Amino acid sequence: MIRGGFIERNLKMIFTLPAVMFVVVMMLFPIVYTLFLSFTNWNLTSGMPLRFVGFKSYARVFSEPRFLDAIGRTFLFTAMCIALETFFGMAIALVLNRAFVGKGLIKLFLLLPLVATPVAVGIVFNLFFDPTIGLANWALGLVGLPKSEWVSSAATALPSLVLVDVWQWTPMIALICLAGLASLPSDPYESARVDGASAPQILMRITLPMLAPTILTAIILRSIDALKTFDIIFAMTGGGPGYASETLNILAFKYSLDYFKIEQASVMLVSLFVIGLASSLGIMKLRGSSEV
Amino acid sequence: MKRNPTKQALFYVGLLFISLILLFPFLRMLASSFKTQVDIISWPPKFIWKATLANYERVFGEQNFLQYFLNSTIVGVSAIVGALLFGLPAAYSIARFTQKKLSVSLRQPRYPSFSPETTSCSPRYSACKRPRPCR
Numbered sequence: 001m002i003r004g005g006f007i008e009r010n011l012k013m014i015f016t017l018p019a020v021m022f023v024v025v026m027m028l029f030p031i032v033y034t035l036f037l038s039f040t041n042w043n044l045t046s047g048m049p050l051r052f053v054g055f056k057s058y059a060r061v062f063s064e065p066r067f068l069d070a071i072g073r074t075f076l077f078t079a080m081c082i083a084l085e086t087f088f089g090m091a092i093a094l095v096l097n098r099a100f101v102g103k104g105l106i107k108l109f110l111l112l113p114l115v116a117t118p119v120a121v122g123i124v125f126n127l128f129f130d131p132t133i134g135l136a137n138w139a140l141g142l143v144g145l146p147k148s149e150w151v152s153s154a155a156t157a158l159p160s161l162v163l164v165d166v167w168q169w170t171p172m173i174a175l176i177c178l179a180g181l182a183s184l185p186s187d188p189y190e191s192a193r194v195d196g197a198s199a200p201q202i203l204m205r206i207t208l209p210m211l212a213p214t215i216l217t218a219i220i221l222r223s224i225d226a227l228k229t230f231d232i233i234f235a236m237t238g239g240g241p242g243y244a245s246e247t248l249n250i251l252a253f254k255y256s257l258d259y260f261k262i263e264q265a266s267v268m269l270v271s272l273f274v275i276g277l278a279s280s281l282g283i284m285k286l287r288g289s290s291e292v
Numbered sequence: 293m294k295r296n297p298t299k300q301a302l303f304y305v306g307l308l309f310i311s312l313i314l315l316f317p318f319l320r321m322l323a324s325s326f327k328t329q330v331d332i333i334s335w336p337p338k339f340i341w342k343a344t345l346a347n348y349e350r351v352f353g354e355q356n357f358l359q360y361f362l363n364s365t366i367v368g369v370s371a372i373v374g375a376l377l378f379g380l381p382a383a384y385s386i387a388r389f390t391q392k393k394l395s396v397s398l399r400q401p402r403y404p405s406f407s408p409e410t411t412s413c414s415p416r417y418s419a420c421k422r423p424r425p426c427r
Contacts, residue, residue: 012389015385019381109315133335138337
């Protein structure tokens with residue numbers, strides 16, 4: 001059986017081949033192809049034949065104020081989301097890190113936002129944020145605060161979207177931190193208690209430093225996703241009102257499938273890819289240098 | 293270690309608060325499903341109302357809801373089967389044999405996800421429909 005022998009000998013290659021092929025075709029190829037398209041003039045409305053134009057599209061996109069605004073907005077959105085989610089996620093994890101009746105139920109509740117359909121979440125929150133009949137304004141009225149326009153006004157659209165993102169993704173950070181807390185050794189706590197350390201001291205000097213790698217991992221995972229948030233924004237505002245909540249990903253989508261300016265959309269996507277890669281490499285480098 | 297009852301009560305109030313925030317969109321959806329259109333958009337919001345099953349009757353009776361449900365199931369199940377088909381042999385191979393470089397690259401499935409989903413729009417579009425120069 002030569003054939004059987006061949007398969008036997010190369011089993012490890014044959015078994016990994018499908019997965020490698022999949023990664024190459026479905027993940028690597030789109031990135032490379034987008035890079036290729038960003039150097040062409042492929043515009044579906046112009047009817048011009050496809051040809052290389054070098055950095056022409058780059059020059060055009062980088063001088064476009066709408067694109068530059070979108071970059072700033074993407075960073076702002078990500079920064080607000082990560083800051084709030086890490087803080088609340090950490091707080092929830094610290095509160096829940098003990099044995100109590102109904103812990104399993106609370107963990108189940110934490111999972112629910114993660115598995116909810118983003119579009120359905122967007123629709124519910126749009127109802128909730130409605131300026132005239134929304135529950136959010138009703139709740140503000142209860143505690144005597146003035147009504148807000150939420151996603152209907154340019155000034156509050158992005159912060160409102162951040163709230164929705166925080167609602168949906170804080171549980172992920174909380175669950176990751178909870179798992180991290182559960183795996184911490186107990187000896188440092190015992191000796192700290194023997195030495196008479198107070199609860200805040202234990203938190204600041206022992207828990208947080210020991211948990212830092214876990215928190216950083218959670219932050220990296222969340223930043224990558226937050227930078228390319230699409231579904232919530234698209235379902236709730238579609239980038240509006242005006243361009244007020246238009247992030248890079250939304251803008252690229254509009255350019256490619258609304259305006260059919262594929263060449264410029266590709267430039268934006270390449271930029272977003274580079275930004276995502278650079279920020280996570282930056283965070284990882286930070287982790288490496290601080291030796292945590 | 294005995295806990296202070298006040299602290300214990302505070303802890304459970306906190307839990308209730310966290311759960312409420314996590315659950316309210318789902319509760320809202322559930323409540324709206326038993327409301328009439330008028331009740332849903334009433335101001336101030338109604339917390340006590342006459343429950344109706346009309347929405348359920350309409351969705352399951354008049355609209356072809358089960359067809360959509362079936363469609364989602366087909367997509368979900370075939371995606372899982374496909375993922376297992378591609379993933380399991382690779383996982384076995386990585387675990388069984390040592391392939392340093394390959395296993396590192398396959399264990400970092402987050403790397404390709406730096407690229408947003410929209411990236412694959414244009415390639416998939418052009419795979420289905422080649423750009424035709426019209427002169």
